[in-house]
Amino acid sequence: MTGTPEAIGEQLLEAARKAGADSADTIVVDGASVSVEVRAGRLEHAERAESTDVGLRVFVGKRQAIVSGSDSHPETLAAMAERAVAMASEAPEDPFAGLASVDQVAKEWDLDTLELYDPCPEPAADTLMQDALHAEAAALSVSGVTQVSDAAAAYGTNRVYLAATNGFSGGYARTSRSISCVAISGEGTGMERDYDGDSRSFQSDLREAKEIGLSAGERAVQRVGARKPQTGRYPVLFDERVSSSLIGHLLAASNGAAVARGASWLKGSLGEQVLPGQLSLIEDPHRPRISGSRPFDAEGLPTTRRTIVENGMLTGWTLDLSSARKLQATPTGNAARGVSGPPSPSNWNLSLTQGESSRVDLLRDMGTGLLVTSMIGSTINPNTGDYSRGASGFWIEDGEICYPVNECTIAGNLRDMLKRIVPANDARPYLSRVVPSLLIEGMTLAGN
Structure with missing residues (x-):
């Protein structure tokens, strides 16, 4: 430079x-x-x-x-x-x-309150290696783990500066620190894998490497002997690890660029119910030490806390300048961009109203159904909201985990699914998207 x-x-x-x-x-x-x-x-x-x-x-x-x-x-x-x-x-x-x-x-803005940058010195490469080794050793110590396919640690700094001929100029720096581990259990065609990881802005907030490795190993062992579930209509509980993807589909449909193109199943739904009446979805780009926080967007507009869904009702679109002009609306300060492309609308930190029940309570209440802990692939029709995804997790009977399952497909329609979600109270508050486990009754499962 x-x-x-x-x-x-x-x-x-x-x-x-x-x-x-x-x-x-x-x-x-x-x-x-x-x-x-x-x-x-x-x-x-x-x-x-x-x-x-x-x-x-x-x-x-x-x-x-x-x-x-x-x-x-x-x-x-x-x-x-x-x-x-x-x-x-x-x-x-x-x-x-x-x-x-x-x-x-x-x-004007106050970077100090956002705490985006950890002033601690950059960790030495040997420190990162020791973290990765500790995570790997912890995973291998779990009985039933046959190998660790990946254990890693990383550190990064990033400075962003924006300026324009309209007089705006500003920048900020952020740090990131992460540890991850992928463990494998079983052998041959019976091998199963699972993972755990953590990424934070501040080193002091990061979970211990040993804890991450143990969790990855235990999750992998729990998946041994997975089989397909029965085909039919059952309640599905989306574990907190994957539940934010459902909210992600809602956010994609409320993105101003998609709405302006007419490629959104939420088009024409402003002021209508999209979630249960007791739930709200809040965007807050000013949470300290969170990866989605920022003082201004990629077009120099101030970022603000806003309610995307209030008491179940959709209140507005996520807009950059261009999409706001197309929709004759006010921009929301949600422009994001890289160096080689134009700005486009994007969401920052989000939180969904949590419920009063624990995940255990929801498992008990669902009786017989599927607990989803991971998903692969995605077939989402952006115009109709038709939803189909490959899933794996655990089969539930009488409110108890019976056996692991894989190679199944869950399907429904997002417009209907999201209106029926029942939240648990287990969301992790330090994530950029704070979404608890979500139960949905009557989804279609394709297995055996």
Whole structure:
């Protein structure tokens, strides 16, 4: 990097002006990471990466173009700007393109309250390796675990700087620290695998490597002897590990870009019931030490706490500037982007109202059915909400776990499914998406 992210961003904007752009914005991402993987008690892979990536978006009238690169020398930045303006001059007009107005952009924010960056020193590679080795050893200590396919630890820093010709400029830095482990039980065609892992912004919040390895091993052993369940209609309990995917489908359908394209099963549903009446879905981008927190979005708009679903009713769409203009609505400060693409709507931290019952209570109440702990594949019709996914987990009879199951498919319609969810009270509060286990009655299972 030949300068600070701030200096690079300002150079790009100046180069865009000189090249003939009517307006422009830029993003500079400066990151470093180190990761370690071990296998059979030995180091298998170690990697360190450092990069500075830049992206420039220019506007010539209502025409726009984006260029990106990883060379921040002044002559390269000037060439990028000239290329971008030439591309924009030939691009088709987009009546919804353009920067935020001066009165829309964020004016001030408090990074200290968000606690995105851990000031502790970067861990040494040997420290990461020891964490991975401890996780692997803990998993192998579980009776029935035959091997560990992957044990890893990583650390990373990331600095983001945004600037635009409308006067906005701002940046922030964040850190990440993670440990993961994948354990395998059984042999031959009877092998089963499961995992555990943790990722936090602050090292001090990270779970112990031994705990992660033990959990991965115990989960893998519990899956030994899995078989297909009976085909039919049964209640399905989505474990807290996978339940956020259901809310993810709701968020995808309430994304302004999808709604503007007409490719959403929620189109025309503003103000209508989409969840049970006692449930609300809150987005809060200002939670301290959480990966989805940020002071402003990728278009420089302030991020705010908002209610997406209130008492079961859908209150609004998730919007960036372009989708808001298409829908004649107010942007919600949810633009996200990388260096090589335009902004698009994205959600930040989310939390669903928790229930009063524990997961054990819901298992007891469901009687006979399926507890889903992992899913593969996905067939979701974005226009109708028809839902079908491969699943594995445990068969429940009389409220008790009987045996592990795999190779089954669960199906339904999201519009109907989400209105029937019953939440437990077991959500993990430190995740970006705080969603408890969710019970849904009457889903279709395809097994034997």
